[in-house]
Amino acid sequence: MIEAIRECLGQEMEADKRVVVIGEDVGVLGGVFRATDGLQARFGKERVVDMPLAEGVIVGSGIGLAMSGLRPVIELQFLGFGHQAFHQIGQQVARLRYRSQGRHSLPLVIRSPFGGGVRTPELHSDAFEAFYTHTPGLKVVAPATAYDAKGLLAAAMESDDPVLYLEPLKGYRLTKDEVPDERYTVPLGKLRVARAGTDVTLIAWSAAVNVAERAAEELFEQGISVEVLDLRSLNPLDIEGITESVVKTGRVAILHEAPLTGGFGSELIATIQQECFYNLEAPIIRITAPDTPYPLGGVEDLYIPDVDRVVAEVAALVKASA
Amino acid sequence: MSVSRFLPDFAPISPFSRLSESGILDSGASPMSDEAVIEALRYMMLTRVFDDKATSMQRQGRFGTFSSVRGQEASVVGAATALDPTKDWIVPQYREFPALIRHGYPIENFALYFMGNPKGGTIPPEVNMLPMQISLAAQIPQATGLAWGLKMQGGDGVVITFFGDGASSEGDFHESLNLAGIMKAPVIFFLQNNGWAISTPRENQTAARSFAERALGYGVEGVIVDGNDLLAVHEVTTQAVAKARAGGGPTLIESVTYRTGAHNTADDPTRYVDQQELEKWQQKDPVERIKNYLRSRGIWNETLEQEMLDSCAAQIDTAMEIARNTPLATSNAIFDHVYAEPPQRMLDQKSDWAHRNGGA
Structure with a gap:
């Protein structure tokens, strides 16, 4: 990258x-x-x-x-x-x-x-x-x-x-993926469906997308089909793209590295329930860091949500509302 | 080998001045022609008329909280008249009415701004200024970058930024002088030491005997000038502008003056200003001083003064009339100009607001 x-x-x-x-x-x-x-x-x-x-x-x-x-x-x-x-x-x-x-x-x-x-x-x-x-x-x-x-x-x-x-x-x-040599732009405000799925929408951005994709792979093996959305842009926010996915899956998990309270996940939840409350089959969950300052590096793996935690929480969400 | 020590000097220094307190020029040549002095005096009188008018309107609830220039007219006008509005930029704070008007900012926009109408923020495309700054000192890095950018593109425009003794305690002031020194940016840091940051006296801002010598710590030239002496302020600012234009880099000018009015219309200076000190400074009134100078040159009298006052009053009345007749903005004004390409969400809010408020 x-x-x-x-x-x-x-x-x-x-x-x-x-x-x-x-x-x-x-x-x-x-x-x-x-x-x-x-x-x-x-x-x-x-x-x-x-x-x-x-x-x-x-x-x-x-x-x-x-x-x-x-x-x-x-x-x-x-x-x-x-x-x-x-x-x-x-x-x-x-x-x-x-x-x-x-x-x-x-x-x-x-x-x-x-x-x-x-x-x-x-x-x-x-x-x-x-x-x-x-x-x-x-x-x-x-x-x-x-x-x-x-x-x-x-x-x-x-x-x-x-x-x-x-x-x-x-x-x-x-992060390594194919990048064309020539100049091009990716429009601000259009999310990317990083992985298509049908059971649950997992929303992430930046480094958390990779965690989400790996968790989705493991969940697939457990029989859960996860749609991973890479927001790309927080403002402008692709509300249409989010809604489209949530209408399809009916379940939402939001993954971010920042602390829970007042994190951007809160904004997403408020937006989603307003746009498609009646499509939801379960409460939206957030998988985030705790409400503490970022710790010293030796314990950061305990702080940032990892693949195992995402797999466990998303699986629990889907099972509880199956 | 002895230790290198850099000790503060507390011996008194006299700000540079050209006029005595009674308005008599020293033995040198005047840095301004008589016509230029009369033009400058008109900006000073225009400011007094505006300040009085705006204050009385504020008392009647027809104008917002605003800060008059009273006592600092020579300081602001002396600096502004050293600039070439076609290529030099002003990065203001908010107490520089005459400088902005001379540069081309319409008086009615200034009034509208303080009446709370967003249209007041409109800066005509040919006027080289940034909006007024309320977050003290935040404009100083911007002025530095602007000057540096003009220089980088081969222009010979110069930037002047205004701020006060209080704002010079902010990190932005220090970071900017430091950067301007490194980049040799063509910027003039015009510090109006008016004795007060609302109620906090100058002594609570620095232990140094002057603000000007702070420049040394950044490898920048500092100048201290009598801010109530139009000719002296004009002279040192003209020199700083010429130096900056020629590639000689920034200058910090400390203009020593005094805020003889309140901080703003919501302030009550009787709670903290010493009456004797105030009277002492009122004796040094910059407008009277320059009038006395013109009288000493035999080119000023009651008739001319009355004519000038009348013309200033007419100009202010016209502008205030335009401001008063400018309709209050619709709710669209809340949303306009936030983005070049607004997010859809904000556009949806804009139509909701317009709908709720009876259409845009």
Whole structure:
């Protein structure tokens, strides 16, 4: 997946001179995960800029760069450090178009890895997407595959709306799938049916999609047909695509790495019961992290929902309502 | 080998000034032509007229909470008149009425904004400014990025951003000076030290003797100027603009002035402002000072002043009339301009709202 992101950045920079990449360690080092590896050598220090270590001004100056006519791609090294820039993202990035009555548009992308599973130090792994989906004006996408990583990033960079583009830390190297060489986009707001099924809809995004798919495989062997939805984009949300699946299966499980309370799963449940309450054959379940801070890496496997847990909870859901 | 120490200096410093408190120019040449001074004075008087009008309308419930410029007119106008509106940008806070008007922002939009009408936020396409900023200091990184981006694209536009002594305690101020120094961004950080952040005195914002010398820590030039002296403010800002345009990078200007009014119309400064100190600053009124200067040049009198006041009043009345006659927005205004491509869900909400409120 990391190669797909890098290839996309390179192709977009090649095609549009207004694209600049700024962030911590994005230049010579190529980013701590190498997403920007080689870009500075290709496009120069003016367009691939190592920034001082200050997330607030990285995002805040990105707004100014966009105002000046450029199309900045901002790398936040880890979403866990996004709080240092939260005032710029939540108050400023998301509202500038609105506050200026459309005079200023904000074509910027904030890329940031998030989620756990790779034994990082503290505060690197939190799944904070729900903070940002509660921020009108900001689009939030979270690809699960390398194909989507490239296509959604290209779409985000093409968009005149600001986009928070979340990259699965765990999927960077783990996720491998076919990626075309040429440029293409994947539209924002269209989910992907990762696996078709008939008994239960299992909704996930980002790194959790892989867990969901593996659980679905095991459940299939137990005779349970699981439809796995990869949301791809949290805002805009593909309500139609979700509804279509739920009408078919009648059962829903939502899987996310973030804590339970106030997580994006809550929003999905509220939406689903409103759209298709009478198609439901069982209460919707959530398989999530507990309502605790993200723990140190040594116990993160106990924190993030794993395949075994998903299999057990989805099987119980289906059996209870069979 | 001795230890390198960098000790704070507490010896008093005098802000740069050109006019005495009674408006007499020092022995040097004026940095502004008489015509330019009269034009600047008009912006200062226009601001007084607007502030008085808006305050009285606010008391009658016809205007929202807003912050007058009183006491800081020379500071704002002196800085603004150093800019070229065709290519320079203003990234404002909210107490810079005359700077925005000179740059081309319509007075009626300024009024509509404080009346709570979203149309007030409309910035005409040819006016180089960002919206007013209420979240203090958040505009400073944006100004820095804007300046850096203009420079990156080979333009010679310069950006000025306004903020106060209080806002300079925010991280955004420090992060921005740091970045601007590194990138040599053509930006002027115009810090109006007006003595107060609502009720918190300047002494509670920093132990340093000045705000200007904070620039040194970021490898940036700092300047301290008498903010009630139009000519001095104009002169140092003009120099900073010229330097930035020539590729010389940013400048932090501390304009030492005093907020002789309230923080805003909801504030009661009698609870915290020392009356004697206030009177001392009222004696240094920037408008009187520049009028005295013009009198000393033999080019100002009662008749001219009355003419200017009348024309300012007419201009403000016209703008206020337009603002008052602008219909309050429909519910569509809540949804317009949130996105370039709105999510369907928000569009559904937009039609629900319109339906509930009797149609868009």
